[in-house]
Amino acid sequence: MKLITSKIAILAIVASAAGPLLADESVRVRNCTWCHGISAQGFSTAPRLAGQRDEYTENQLLGFKEHIRDNPYSKQYMWGAAANLSPQTAHDLAVYFSTLPPEAANDGDRELLAAGRTIYEVGIPESNIVSCLVCHGPNAEGVREIPRLGGLSYSYLKRRLEQWGEGFHAAAEPMPRIASTLSPNEIEALASYLSFIEYASFE
């Protein structure tokens, strides 16, 4: 009982500390940076959060909490991490990360850059592969709840596209359908192209 009371007291203190988050003053941000990096540029399996659309990040955090996003690493790491997030905290974290200046991963295959760019910009109409640009924007900057893709790491982009084709994160229409029309070569080309997009249009 005593323990519960003190927990409630702590929660009350945390909740009252609302307002813009700063990395050095927020334990919650520090919990993210263990995996996503101090400047949130991503590390290993954890994607870059810096410069990501806040509405997208917020949506995804709630998706982890509600187990809608069920990719293997999501299950392993993010379900637990997001389990106790309040909607307000999810929102504050998403806004905070969206303001950090992002860097491009530049870790794709440069040989595939041109092929990836063509698929991104106009798709392959003969094979019923749609253009990515119409939703994700001319510089892959994203908009509203549609994520920025430019500069994310090759391995992350490749894995997400593959996993949609394998049935993970099925609720994220229309991506499961789109990803399942892509061949392994086309996925590699797209992931490569996107990894090199600089944040020239960072706004």
Added chain:
Amino acid sequence: MKVTSLQSLFYAAIFAIVFTAAGRAEERGTAAISKQEIQAKLDYCKTCHGLSGQGYRGYYPMPRLAGQQPKYIENQLRAFIERRRMNPVMFNVAHALSPSMVAALTTYFQDLNPNPLGGGPQDHLALGKTIFEQGLPEANVPACSACHGPDAKGQNEIPRLAGQLFPYTVKELTNWSKERGQNGAKDDTSAIMVPTTHNLTQSQIVAISAYLSYLK
């Protein structure tokens, strides 16, 4: 003599081949396409234009195709190819469609009737309705209903406007002369709309687009 007859036989043979090939090419344009091919192409269209053809708001707004006039869609697809209407994505899409595929797709979308997505601001719907039904005579804006029909369903090359995506209609009316009628060498029905789009103010464009976005 022998040489001549051989030559004429040769030419006859070439003609025969050319004509058969031409015949086949034409057949490909009009012959029935397999159900699977049509389904795959429909899925492709609907990825961007919405699962019920209701439109979709990505980085750019993708227009509603549900209930759209087949002749309008057909004309626009040709406009993309002829560079009358500028859109790099749809230029490529249109190139990959045979005439019989266009016929199958437009028939399909015409029969869809999902609820409009709505989404336009609600504060000037009355003004939008007035412009649609009566125009703005003092500003040389004719009633939209005169051509697009009292229920905004359109006819032939004149598009249905009812239920069209709010940001799409705003974008089209705002950028009309930058996007349409771009090939001076080709006649384009879009010329009819040029004076009207220039005579509308931005707030009138918003009002009319919002009104249409809720119209069933």
